[in-house]
């Protein structure tokens with residue numbers, strides 16, 4: 445279990461704004477919520493004003509979204525050399541969860557950084573919905589009562605937040621599944637006003653979210669932010685401001701992460717009843733910092749060392765009797781998207797480990813044979 449605070453429906457049920465009279469009522473609301481998030485996007489704002497929909501969100505999307513935080517930190521660990529420094533800096537920051545919902549990423553942050561929570565940093569949970577903030581408050585009070593004094597809840601716009609946060613303290617702006625609802629311009633306004641040291645976006649793992657993230661990323665790089673995950677900083681710094689995945693025309697590919705959903709039994713059961721597949725969770729995490737220290741670390745880690753290459757796994761192509769093939773984006777200054785072939789006879793003892801490589805993972809490898817310009821046979825370092 446990657447998430448230490450195991451959320452099951454029993455403990456969530458006790459802290460909902462709305463009491464569902466039975467499972468059928470919960471499922472009805474969940475189905476409405478799901479269609480508002482997918483096929484009926486025009487009705488997206490409806491859930492913010494309904495305690496039944498907010499409660500359904502809390503029952504299903506809170507436990508299934510929250511685990512992405514730990515995975516994001518796991519992927520990051522394989523990217524940055526001095527992870528301890530980065531985590532320490534992150535824990536030092538005031539954490540600002542923009543579009544907090546039922547406090548999803550405030551809870552994830554408190555859980556992940558609980559060993560640092562003696563630090564006197566502050567946490568701001570921001571949402572435009574009073575009802576959602578009420579739900580968020582209940583979740584924090586019940587699940588992390590000892591840290592509840594740390595967390596402030598509010599509807600602050602960027603200029604209002606600027607007045608209440610300390611200009612002395614470093615800040616981490618976290619935008620989890622809310623970029624599309626809040627809008628790029630408004631998010632950039634928060635960046636402008638509070639000048640965060642770290643910025644994180646988590647979105648669904650779709651091609652449209654990827655394109656949206658590349659647009660806001662371009663603006664952040666113009667403001668001298670550096671991406672530390674999933675790209676290597678210099679690939680996306682002007683003038684190399686390009687992503688090979690954006691150039692794809694024939695076969696649509698986009699850079700995203702996919703993790704295996706590992707939930708309590710009742711959450712898994714709910715996802716089956718609601719027909720919302722959570723066995724594999726595609727999502728996109730983009731992390732930016734405005735600190736050149738990490739550039740050096742990312743640089744050292746991402747470039748070729750001892751003939752080793754590093755790349756981000758962006759697509760699983762397939763497995764045959766003889767090989768496994770993946771698409772990998774090479775983490776060098778001139779980014780290159782390549783297809784790699786791993787011969788099974790070379791990984792006899794490690795087949796299971798290679799099969800468990802996730803999209804978003806870092807692959808460390810050496811080239812054994814250049815089959816064509818963008819197709820290599822490789823040996824992997826596990």
Ligand SMILES: C[S@@+](CC[C@H](N)C(=O)[O-])C[C@H]1O[C@@H](n2cnc3c(N)ncnc32)[C@H](O)[C@@H]1O
Pocket residue numbers: 492505506509542543544545546547548549570571572573576619620621622625626630
């Ligand atoms: C899909 S939920 C995401 C909640 C949570 N971050 C998560 O990942 O589970 C989006 C949240 O953004 C909030 N939101 C939408 N527009 C907003 C705005 N302009 N300012 C602040 N919050 C907003 C909604 O009320 C909702 O709670």
